[in-house]
Amino acid sequence: MAARQLAALGLDVVVLEAHESVGGRTRSAQVAGVTVDLGGTFVGPTQDRVIALAAALGCRTHPTWVQGKSVVRWHGSRRRYSGTIPRVPVTTLLNTERVRLLFDRAANRLGADGMGRSEQDEISLGTWLTRVRAGQGATALLAAVARTTWGCEPDEVSLLHALRYVKGCGGINRMLDTEGGAQQDHFAAGAQEMSLRMAAELNVYTACPVRSVRHTAGEDVVLETPHGDLVARAVVVAVPPAMRNRIVFDPPLPSGYQALSQRWPQGALTKAYAVYEKPFWRDDNLSGQTLSDDGPVFITLDASPEDASRGALLGFIGGDYARRFDALPQAERRLQVLQCFAELFGPAALQPLGYIDQRWASEPWIGGGPTAHPGPGALTGYGRWMAEPVGRIHWAGTETADVWSGFMDGAVRSGERAATEVAAHLAVRTTDDEMAANA
Ligand SMILES: Cc1cc2nc3c(=O)[nH]c(=O)nc-3n(C[C@H](O)[C@H](O)[C@H](O)COP(=O)(O)OP(=O)(O)OC[C@H]3O[C@@H](n4cnc5c(N)ncnc54)[C@H](O)[C@@H]3O)c2cc1C
Incomplete structure (x- = not known):
């Protein structure tokens, strides 16, 4: 995005990408003729910058399938439910809503810069859940949120980072919901x-x-x-924070930058898809959406093509489940995922036309996903070095964004911000209107 904007201003821009293809944490693949997203997939309301970019590029989105009943597997039993509230014991639901309100209230109280009381950075989300007496059920639900959001367990992410992150999404519901939330739509061609x-x-x-x-x-x-050296007047480094340490900076970056890179580890979130003749679960009035308190697959969604010419189930495996799952041989991973799908949707799930999984934590130039999970102390100690330029080096990437950080929208916003910075640095004449028109 930074390159696109700077090139539109007439600068000579070169993009250097370590992987064999562009896209980073967005990578699409074909499974039995169906396009599936191995990384970033969904967009939703208020993700205005990625939506504007998609429109400018002619990349079409369509709504995520939500019709029918969802399934929750909780304490070993499987139940159907309608809407977004899973059928878990009522005490768990009430407690979860209480914890959500407490969390959203604390997030809303953060200052304009997203920073809060420093003691909020001294504890993890897990410690906070214990302090507010979240109880077993609500803790299990919020652990599922941590695994999908940061690819980690609640004990591995700073409370302040979690609050700031959720605030940047507009609240827990906006971040988690399908209709009206961040999972509302996805790209027809990936x-x-x-x-x-x-x-x-x-x-x-x-x-x-x-x-x-x-x-x-x-x-x-x-x-x-x-392939040789390249001389430039400025550089935008747009890699995940933990990957900055794979680059040798000369002179070395000030110590805060190195500490940031070490203390901002990427999470572990693996995605698995199985593709079928048709979305057979829809015949049973099931939406394909499930939530489970057991793994390895703990959340599923219907990822079938728009015309339902095939059926596709998407399963998420995150945090500790992903760390165990990722170490298994491919045949064992496939078996475990299909067994999870069969427990949720019946034995037909055991016979897919094709299967694929993507272990982001094994990607050498990305190191994990969906984003980073800084632990206690990292944000107040080193957060200020996230986007502060060093000489001719500017920083971009979703982790540097304040709004929708961790998402594709945050990545686009960070590219726009970095382009503005570089243009100012190089004293390229531009106006906000020109920058917006280039988006
Ligand atoms: C499983 C998963 C599910 C997700 N789901 C969603 C979702 O539904 N919606 C959403 O909005 N977001 C989602 N995300 C997050 C989204 O994909 C990311 O926020 C976004 O793609 C990050 O873009 P980026 O440009 O900041 O970084 P990246 O995509 O990580 O790009 C960084 C690039 O830098 C390259 N690189 C690294 N080191 C070097 C080097 N030394 N030299 C040259 N190149 C280098 C890497 O190869 C990579 O291509 C998901 C991510 C994952 C992994």
């Missing part, structure tokens, strides 16, 4: 299409990891790659 279309208009080198970034005595930076 989310990666946005990057592919942008790349087609830019000067992009793939399979080209940047090994080092060196400030010269003059006004330049030199980027070292396996």
Whole structure:
């Protein structure tokens, strides 16, 4: 996004991408003729920047399938329910709503910069859940939220980071809901299409990891790659914070930047898809949406193509479940996922036309997903170094965004912010209107 905006201002921009293809944490694949999103998938209301980008590029979205009943598997029993509130014991529901209100209230009280009382950064989300007496049921539900949101267990993420993150999404419901929330729509041709279309208009080198970034005595930076050096007037580093440490900076970055990179680990979230002749669960009036207090698959969604010419089930495996699952051989992973699907939707789920899973924690240039989970102390200690430029080095990437950080929308916003910064740095004449028109 940064490259797109700077190129539109007439600058000579080169994109260097370590992987063989562009897209990063958005990667689409074909399974039995169906396009599936292995990483970022859904968009929803208030994610205005990614929606504007998609519209500018002609990438079409359609609503996520929600018709029919959802299923909850709780304490070993399986129940159907309508709407977004799962049929778990009423005490669990009441307690979860109480905890949600407490959480949203604390998030709303954060200052304009998203920072709160420093003691909120001294404890984890898990410790807070114990302090507010969340109880077993509500804790299990919020653990599922932590696993999908940060790819970690509640004890692994700072309370302050969790509050700030959710505030940037507009509250827990906006972040979690399908209709009216962040899962409302998805891309007909896969989310990666946005990057592919942008790349087609830019000067992009793939399979080209940047090994080092060196400030010269003059006004330049030199980027070292396996294909040779590149000299630039400014650089935007748009990699996950933990991946910044794979680049050698010369002179070394101030110590706060290195600590940030070490204390901002990527989560573990794996996605698995099974594709079938048809979405057979719809015949049983099931939406394909499920929530489970047991793994490895703990959330599912219907990811079938718009015309239902095939059926596709998407399963999420996150946090500790993902760490155990990711270490298994492919055949065992497939078996475990299909067994989970069969427990939720019946034995037909055991016979897919195709299966795929994507373990983001094994990706060498990404390190995990969906985003990072800084633990206690990281945000107040090192957060200020997240986006602060160092000489000719500027920072982008979803983790640097204040709004919808961790999401595709945050990634787009961060690219826009970095482009504005670089343009100012290089004193390129532009107006806000021109920047918006380029989006
Ligand atoms: C399983 C999963 C599900 C998700 N679901 C959603 C969702 O439904 N909705 C949503 O909005 N978001 C979702 N996300 C998050 C979303 O995908 C990310 O927020 C977004 O794609 C991040 O974009 P980015 O450009 O900041 O970083 P990335 O996509 O991580 O891009 C960084 C790029 O830098 C490259 N790189 C790293 N090091 C180097 C180097 N040294 N030299 C050159 N290149 C390098 C990497 O290869 C990568 O391509 C999900 C993510 C995952 C993993």
